[in-house]
Amino acid sequence: MQTAVDTWTNSTTAPTSARLLEIFRSMMTARLLDEKLAALYRAGKIHGGVFLGKGQEALSAALGQALRRTDVFAPLIRDGAGRLAFGETVVEALRSCLGSPQGPMRSRDGNVHRGRPRDGYLPMISHLGAMISVVGGMLLSRRLRGRRGDIGATCIGDGGVSTGAFHEAVNLAAVEKLPLVIVVANNHYAYSTPIEKQTACRSLVDKAVGYGVQGHTADGTDIVDCCKVIGEAVNRARAGEGPQLVVAELLRLCGHGEHDDANYIDRRLKETTIGRDCLDVARETLQERNIMDAEAIAQLRAEITREIESAVQQVIKEGGPDPFAHDWCALATRRLADPPL
Amino acid sequence: MQTAVDTWTNSTTAPTSARLLEIFRSMMTARLLDEKLAALYRAGKIHGGVFLGKGQEALSAALGQALRRTDVFAPLIRDGAGRLAFGETVVEALRSCLGSPQGPMRSRDGNVHRGRPRDGYLPMISHLGAMISVVGGMLLSRRLRGRRGDIGATCIGDGGVSTGAFHEAVNLAAVEKLPLVIVVANNHYAYSTPIEKQTACRSLVDKAVGYGVQGHTADGTDIVDCCKVIGEAVNRARAGEGPQLVVAELLRLCGHGEHDDANYIDRRLKETTIGRDCLDVARETLQERNIMDAEAIAQLRAEITREIESAVQQVIKEGGPDPFAHDWCALATRRLADPPL
Amino acid sequence: MSITYLNAIREAQRHLLETDQRVLIYGQDVGLFGGAFKATKGLAEVFPDRVMDAPISEDAIVGTAIGAAIEGLRPIVEMQFADFSTVGFNQIANNAGAFFWRTGVPVPLTVRLPSGGTSGGGPFHSQSLEAVYAHYPGLVVMTPATVSDAYSMLIEAVTIDDPVIFCEHKYLYYHLKADTLEPETLPAGKARIARTGRDATVVTYSAMLHEVLEVAKELANEDVELEIIDLRTVKPLDTDTVIASVARTGRLLCAAEAWPWGGVSAEIIARIANEGFHLLDAPPRRVNAKDTPIPYHPDLWSIHRPAARSILLAVRELLRI
Amino acid sequence: MSITYLNAIREAQRHLLETDQRVLIYGQDVGLFGGAFKATKGLAEVFPDRVMDAPISEDAIVGTAIGAAIEGLRPIVEMQFADFSTVGFNQIANNAGAFFWRTGVPVPLTVRLPSGGTSGGGPFHSQSLEAVYAHYPGLVVMTPATVSDAYSMLIEAVTIDDPVIFCEHKYLYYHLKADTLEPETLPAGKARIARTGRDATVVTYSAMLHEVLEVAKELANEDVELEIIDLRTVKPLDTDTVIASVARTGRLLCAAEAWPWGGVSAEIIARIANEGFHLLDAPPRRVNAKDTPIPYHPDLWSIHRPAARSILLAVRELLRI
Numbered sequence A, B: 001m002q003t004a005v006d007t008w009t010n011s012t013t014a015p016t017s018a019r020l021l022e023i024f025r026s027m028m029t030a031r032l033l034d035e036k037l038a039a040l041y042r043a044g045k046i047h048g049g050v051f052l053g054k055g056q057e058a059l060s061a062a063l064g065q066a067l068r069r070t071d072v073f074a075p076l077i078r079d080g081a082g083r084l085a086f087g088e089t090v091v092e093a094l095r096s097c098l099g100s101p102q103g104p105m106r107s108r109d110g111n112v113h114r115g116r117p118r119d120g121y122l123p124m125i126s127h128l129g130a131m132i133s134v135v136g137g138m139l140l141s142r143r144l145r146g147r148r149g150d151i152g153a154t155c156i157g158d159g160g161v162s163t164g165a166f167h168e169a170v171n172l173a174a175v176e177k178l179p180l181v182i183v184v185a186n187n188h189y190a191y192s193t194p195i196e197k198q199t200a201c202r203s204l205v206d207k208a209v210g211y212g213v214q215g216h217t218a219d220g221t222d223i224v225d226c227c228k229v230i231g232e233a234v235n236r237a238r239a240g241e242g243p244q245l246v247v248a249e250l251l252r253l254c255g256h257g258e259h260d261d262a263n264y265i266d267r268r269l270k271e272t273t274i275g276r277d278c279l280d281v282a283r284e285t286l287q288e289r290n291i292m293d294a295e296a297i298a299q300l301r302a303e304i305t306r307e308i309e310s311a312v313q314q315v316i317k318e319g320g321p322d323p324f325a326h327d328w329c330a331l332a333t334r335r336l337a338d339p340p341l
Numbered sequence C, D: 001m002s003i004t005y006l007n008a009i010r011e012a013q014r015h016l017l018e019t020d021q022r023v024l025i026y027g028q029d030v031g032l033f034g035g036a037f038k039a040t041k042g043l044a045e046v047f048p049d050r051v052m053d054a055p056i057s058e059d060a061i062v063g064t065a066i067g068a069a070i071e072g073l074r075p076i077v078e079m080q081f082a083d084f085s086t087v088g089f090n091q092i093a094n095n096a097g098a099f100f101w102r103t104g105v106p107v108p109l110t111v112r113l114p115s116g117g118t119s120g121g122g123p124f125h126s127q128s129l130e131a132v133y134a135h136y137p138g139l140v141v142m143t144p145a146t147v148s149d150a151y152s153m154l155i156e157a158v159t160i161d162d163p164v165i166f167c168e169h170k171y172l173y174y175h176l177k178a179d180t181l182e183p184e185t186l187p188a189g190k191a192r193i194a195r196t197g198r199d200a201t202v203v204t205y206s207a208m209l210h211e212v213l214e215v216a217k218e219l220a221n222e223d224v225e226l227e228i229i230d231l232r233t234v235k236p237l238d239t240d241t242v243i244a245s246v247a248r249t250g251r252l253l254c255a256a257e258a259w260p261w262g263g264v265s266a267e268i269i270a271r272i273a274n275e276g277f278h279l280l281d282a283p284p285r286r287v288n289a290k291d292t293p294i295p296y297h298p299d300l301w302s303i304h305r306p307a308a309r310s311i312l313l314a315v316r317e318l319l320r321i
């Protein structure tokens, strides 16, 4: 790494096979689910848009897997894999994307804007950077109530780092020394905008020192490195060392949304290491390490495909909401709702 | 300095006597004007508040003096000295503070919210950090129109650095490599809030590397150091090296406003170098360097006092606005004003 | 004993901290310093963990409070001035406002906005932003006008499971005093008839109530009796109380310190014009601030905002007297 | 030839860039990519210096544009969605809005807000924020409803010396087409009578115009003739045109896609109730979106927003037919 930041860390803790396997399963599921979502979108079954995580599954799943169910997780657009690793089911993901009234967002919100706050799983609002401080507040609350040991984790892109919301929230977390892991997926583009138009710094991890937090970098295409670096950051946060900023380098191997062909992505970048498909890399790693052979992987793939297909059938059968029976009250305190005008 | 940031710069260019003298004059004028404003406030002649710059005159004046009249300057709360050094007259400052209709803000805005945008002198809005991007936009505009050689300068406090506006604006300036000097007056408090509650970084200049801009630190109590460091930053900006972040250490030797006794400021801090009164330091420096002797300084002081007294007389005599004759139209395009309701 | 509007806000917060472990105060300088207006003075000494100084980061302050509220705390955010809430606007409107509707998880957050004009406040320390927040769904917006309401409504705000924007008026902080703190029995969402009368209904809230009361006193000398309604909450709006009053008086004037376009006055008139059209004997009117930024000079300011004098003129026109 | 509302916006910008060296387009992905909706497609190729990609920094984007405008440029900011302008709210409302009044120096800035609902847009990609901006002094707020207006009004917006909030409707982007781009002759601030009628006046703007036109067509079969007013600009509001129409019809309905509280409908009704009270033969009504965040599911969304069906019901109630 190019910077001389002394908070730089690089653990060598080797991830266990069990962890890699779990991560791999989430990655594979996310990839196949994304493909299905894209197909549903093209078939007109999903309105609005679908936003995919192709190429970012290793990083995302490594994070979701590193968390405990009592932790707080606020994923972002490209974190289908992390959501699954944190415990979301395929059915639940589909319910949100298809707008099912049985999903956690009850048809009111959907696609990537899904979560279950009561389970520490936060539904993002679209405004980039806005969820970071919310996670911070949850951690602060737990500290105040004497609940220790939980951490929070949240994701952002190279573009989202330019928001004032990111700055304020990371700074506040540092001041309060909150156990927060912020994972920046530097996929070198924010929609079509290349990173040179987003920041002039040499590496986004150079921001760590300015916030007084610990910084880490990871190869976002390598399941093992993601697992190690994120594991390390999570451990440090849990140990009370304050916020951890993880910057992973990778590429988005798809459009910003299914509508976008991403032809703005520099071909030369695609040919570098960060242009690798993390799922291929993971597959090879698992085979090399004799965790899974090609046949087992193919079997897993088939199994997941079946799971997704049956989930799609189920969710489509469940049907949409009844707009006339819908409860149009934005307040928890019903008596304070203004009468309909 | 504690960081290993390689953009660290420390010029040894010695400031000329003429520059020091100009800076000193602005410092002294600002100090005496502040005292007068405080008295006017206590006498009920100024409503709302007065915000003083005591202890920050060297830094502020050094900046104002380093700029050309064609540059852009967006001072903040404690920049009375810099405003004068940039060309504001005592009469004009008083007109704004007393709400004179002949002042540049024509009774509509006042105290520190004053300026003359056509002269490159921007009137702050209260929201901290908001003016930085505006200066950036002016510089961008000049670049687009082929006007080269001008720079922009703006000031912020240790507290203002926590705003999202600061982050977005500095980052944008770095991306566009704008000739912008951002001077952070780290007086260790934001109103009553100590810097430990504002940031966890070791030095605010550590933020420079994260934005990819050049960082500098100065002893804000030392006229010579301020002059050197700011001169260097201004030169680099003008030479096309992009944004320059100057962080100066000092203390505010007064309350946040005249209403505040600042008893929250740590006594021990006051006893360190940063607790020195920059005006005393400057006086000694000028005497040591044989630029001015004690008598000349006393004379200067008397002269400035007379200037201020006569300006106060004049501005008070000019009187206030006629509210019934006032033009209540918020738009430049009169025909598009909504009729009064 | 004499208690100011500001004291009432402090005492409400003290009471809340004392009686509810979940209450947390968060904002710039609210700790040992006691806040820019001293609304939290003396509280950090007693509750050091639950009265916390924040950095100058309105977006993150509100976001943090949302997170704390989701987890079951009852945070009170103090904005240093209402005007600075524009920097935290997105978190309030889009995150706090939509959260319950989207997820079913309540966000019991109170945002205190020191609002309204004072002499010399100028364009950025004088704003009344109730309309901006009331326009967004999912928020309750309170605008207490009396010492008792400042106390009781703040306590109520914190017990409400939804985000409450609590617009407290800076002019009333020191100017408004009461002998005792009578606990208010009207719940949020209910307006109060601050004065009964037969000739016209004047609907108002916050500091303007006191201007209108002055007008009523003056007109009483001419045997004109104004009925005055203090809205207390501007979202929800207690249209019923207003309609019932207009049914008695036949005439409606709304007086509010905020800018006119889309303000509380416009909303009230739109409702009464619709629901109480046939009760009106004359066109409903409004008096608002002028549609410009709020001026710094005291003489301009006192013309810019509505005051007894301009309200009196409007009432005379309404009554054709 | 057939030109969409979106094409019109692009062509207006092309025309502006071609004819005025001071015009600059700034926003996320507006450069070679041509913008999230392709409203700037092909422009960066021709004007590489004046069509600039911005970082994800709405506050700084607007601040930068203000600076450029002060210096004499004519920046057009594209927000990726209107909803994200809440993050740049402070710069728009407090810095741009107050600047001319405070300093006498104009800020000729245009902020394009891709507004309004589309199927599946959800709570944060569907908002109509005209009322929030119209409440603040110092801003002009435009809401074009037709292809010609999208073109002509955008050109006019950029020539205006004040900050203009240009609310263009995303639903109309592709759905609305015209055969030619007829230059509009009505200036900003003037409403258009989109259809003449005798039985009731329906005031609307932006995408809702087309829903209302549908209703009018349907009612024409029953020999009911609606007069339809397309406001075009919501600040300033052309009250005169509305009053003149109400004078003819005696009945008023306002239909708007935004939330009800303090919206354009409320403001219109408040004005007509005041200035045109005696012209009204029935209580003025409004139809707005429901007061909740905008739902994601298409079926909920189509009930949440006003549409021909709900507007028709309201008109029937207004006319008691």
Ligand SMILES: Cc1ncc(C[n+]2csc(CCOP(=O)(O)OP(=O)(O)O)c2C)c(N)n1
Pocket: A077, A078, A126, A127, A128, A156, A157, A158, A159, A160, A161, A163, A185, A187, A189, A190, A191, A252, A256, D028, D056, D058, D080, D084, D087
């Ligand atoms: C405040 C804000 N501005 C604009 C957008 C629109 N937007 C959605 S995603 C995106 C690009 C995000 O880029 P990055 O953060 O790098 O994440 P990536 O898409 O590359 O994963 C933009 C501009 C937004 N969601 N929020």
Ligand SMILES: Cc1ncc(C[n+]2csc(CCOP(=O)(O)OP(=O)(O)O)c2C)c(N)n1
Pocket: B077, B078, B126, B127, B128, B156, B157, B158, B159, B160, B161, B163, B185, B187, B189, B190, B191, B252, B256, C028, C056, C058, C080, C084, C087
């Ligand atoms: C966005 C915003 N929030 C809050 C305030 C209120 N405020 C005015 S000055 C100040 C303290 C500023 O501290 P600092 O930036 O360190 O500057 P100093 O006063 O020390 O010179 C605060 C909180 C403000 N002006 N803007």
Ligand SMILES: [Mg+2]
Pocket: A157, A158, A159, A185, A186, A187, A188, A189, A190, A191
């Ligand atoms: Mg990216």
Ligand SMILES: [Mg+2]
Pocket: B157, B158, B159, B185, B186, B187, B188, B189, B190, B191
């Ligand atoms: Mg400070």
